[in-house]
Amino acid sequence: MSYIEIRDLKKTFEVHGRELEVLKGVDLDVEKGTIFGIIGFSGAGKSTLARCINRLENPDSGSVVVGDVDILQLNKRELLEQRKKIGMVFQNFNLFDSRTVYRNIAYPLEISGVSKSEIHDRVLETAEMVGLSDKLDAYPGGLSGGQKQRVGIARALVNKPDILISDEATSALDPQTTIQILDLLKEINEKSGITILMITHELEAIRYCCSQMAVLENGKFIEKGSVQSIFSNPTSRTGALFAKVLQEFQNISFSEGEGI
Amino acid sequence: MSLLDSSLWEVIKASFNPEIWKELIVPVGETLYMTVISSIIVLIFGMILGVVLTLTSPDGLLPKRVSYTTVGWLINVLRSLPQMVMIILMIPVARLIFGKSYGINACIIAIAASCIPMYARIVESALLEIDKGKIEAAKSIGSSNAQVFFKVIIPETLPAIIRGFTVAVIGVISMTALAGMFGAGGIGDIAVRFGYQRFQHDRLFACVYILVVLVQITQGIGNFISNRMLKTRNLI
Ligand SMILES: Nc1ncnc2c1ncn2[C@@H]1O[C@H](COP(=O)(O)OP(=O)(O)OP(=O)(O)O)[C@@H](O)[C@H]1O
Ligand SMILES: [Mg+2]
Numbered sequence: 001m002s003y004i005e006i007r008d009l010k011k012t013f014e015v016h017g018r019e020l021e022v023l024k025g026v027d028l029d030v031e032k033g034t035i036f037g038i039i040g041f042s043g044a045g046k047s048t049l050a051r052c053i054n055r056l057e058n059p060d061s062g063s064v065v066v067g068d069v070d071i072l073q074l075n076k077r078e079l080l081e082q083r084k085k086i087g088m089v090f091q092n093f094n095l096f097d098s099r100t101v102y103r104n105i106a107y108p109l110e111i112s113g114v115s116k117s118e119i120h121d122r123v124l125e126t127a128e129m130v131g132l133s134d135k136l137d138a139y140p141g142g143l144s145g146g147q148k149q150r151v152g153i154a155r156a157l158v159n160k161p162d163i164l165i166s167d168e169a170t171s172a173l174d175p176q177t178t179i180q181i182l183d184l185l186k187e188i189n190e191k192s193g194i195t196i197l198m199i200t201h202e203l204e205a206i207r208y209c210c211s212q213m214a215v216l217e218n219g220k221f222i223e224k225g226s227v228q229s230i231f232s233n234p235t236s237r238t239g240a241l242f243a244k245v246l247q248e249f250q251n252i253s254f255s256e257g258e259g260i
Numbered sequence: 261m262s263l264l265d266s267s268l269w270e271v272i273k274a275s276f277n278p279e280i281w282k283e284l285i286v287p288v289g290e291t292l293y294m295t296v297i298s299s300i301i302v303l304i305f306g307m308i309l310g311v312v313l314t315l316t317s318p319d320g321l322l323p324k325r326v327s328y329t330t331v332g333w334l335i336n337v338l339r340s341l342p343q344m345v346m347i348i349l350m351i352p353v354a355r356l357i358f359g360k361s362y363g364i365n366a367c368i369i370a371i372a373a374s375c376i377p378m379y380a381r382i383v384e385s386a387l388l389e390i391d392k393g394k395i396e397a398a399k400s401i402g403s404s405n406a407q408v409f410f411k412v413i414i415p416e417t418l419p420a421i422i423r424g425f426t427v428a429v430i431g432v433i434s435m436t437a438l439a440g441m442f443g444a445g446g447i448g449d450i451a452v453r454f455g456y457q458r459f460q461h462d463r464l465f466a467c468v469y470i471l472v473v474l475v476q477i478t479q480g481i482g483n484f485i486s487n488r489m490l491k492t493r494n495l496i
Contacts, residue, residue: 056396056399080402080403080404081402082402083399083400083401083402084401084402086400087400088397088400088401090393090396090397092391092393094391094393094396094397095394095397096394096397096398096412096415097416097493097495098415098416098418098493099415107398107401107411108401108402110411111401111402111403111404111407111411138494139492139493139495140493141493141494142494152397155397155401156401159401159402
């Protein structure tokens with residue numbers, strides 16, 4: 001049984017009085033505890049899809065079920081509680097510059113009214129997990145990109161969510177840092193069994209982390225399946241479209257020689 | 261001493277005469293009092309209007325067309341009034357609140373009314389400066405709108421809000437020059453009455469020094485606080 005179940009999801013934006021159909025009926029099944037890769041060109045609708053899962057964006061129609069929760073049926077209060085169970089990591093980190101690393105990681109607990117002493121324990125534990133124990137008093141402004149993303153991951157995980165949505169989490173990082181962050185995500189997945197939805201335009205990142213993947217193009221999944229089958233047999237089922245995707249990503253992603 | 265019959269250098273020398281400065285002690289106190297009280301009022305109401313404007317804007321946290329348009333319109337109207345007109349308009353308001361249309365309190369009302377719309381716009385642009393990604397992150401964590409506002413937007417934009425407040429306080433200081441209209445005294449009043457009307461330019465100069473120093477100190481404090489914040493945050 002799948003843990004995340006998306007059915008016929010549609011979302012249209014109105015831009016300058018014209019309708020822009022971004023999601024045109026998306027179906028997705030993600031199994032619990034896996035790292036599921038979603039790849040697609042810029043503008044394909046990846047971020048919009050991610051934002052529909054925690055309803056930062058309200059889809060027009062369709063359904064999103066996580067575990068046994070029908071996300072689109074939640075009222076305002078329930079939605080806020082549900083979001084605490086869905087961590088999100090961003091390409092630009094989106095850390096709070098006014099807060100130290102400690103207080104960034106503490107934020108999700110703070111808004112849930114967790115006691116100071118418990119916050120302390122959880123922050124330390126989470127910081128340790130992402131390898132930031134020595135940076136707790138630093139401000140994000142003084143951190144490297146990789147360290148910033150570790151803070152972002154810690155902030156997303158401190159509430160012990162069931163799902164982590166990573167929206168291009170490594171796209172702003174250099175190849176070496178990318179691998180470290182991907183290793184971290186894999187390690188967290190193995191240890192805690194959290195389900196990770198890895199959205200990226202870096203094919204290599206998916207090959208490195210995921211067993212299942214899907215290709216989003218133009219608001220629809222044009223290909224779904226095991227990473228292995230899609231990589232080993234790219235032309236059989238995906239045809240011209242996927243070949244185009246593959247070619248595109250080989251141009252922009254880090255080279256094979258770098259060991260991932 | 262006047263520039264009409266003395267050289268600039270003589271007037272400058274005369275402007276440091278202790279007699280003149282002794283007479284300025286009380287007016288300085290009045291100016292400081294008006295500045296402080298007016299600034300506090302400007303801070304409170306400017307913040308409220310600026311916040312309402314930002315929150316209720318079409319892509320704000322609580323979009324509400326009516327209040328966005330109304331507040332925006334009100335601010336624009338107030339900002340388009342010349343200061344003199346504002347003072348005249350505030351006379352009945354002051355009478356309504358204090359029972360009299362002159363004196364230091366009436367003057368404070370006029371000063372505040374002139375500077376509130378300016379500070380409201382400054383607050384608005386400071387709040388809009390925030391990276392939308394931070395708001396998105398806060399929401400994705402499950403923050404309520406109030407939490408997004410008080411725990412993220414305000415702390416993140418505080419340096420800009422403080423810098424803007426400095427500008428507003430300086431606006432207030434320059435407005436206190438109009439206090440004479442209300443018989444409210446202050447440095448500006450001395451400068452206008454003795455310096456402008458009676459050609460006592462040594463007094464005028466002394467008043468100018470004080471105003472310059474007041475503005476410099478204000479700007480210095482504002483810069484110091486906001487820069488220290490930015491430094492702590494490792495942003496400069
Ligand atoms: N709030 C919005 N209002 C209007 N149009 C939007 C909005 N959000 C996204 N879009 C449009 O929807 C399309 C898909 O955007 P989305 O951010 O989902 O793409 P993406 O696949 O994440 O791309 P990228 O790889 O560049 O992040 C784009 O054309 C974008 O301009
Ligand atoms: Mg995106």
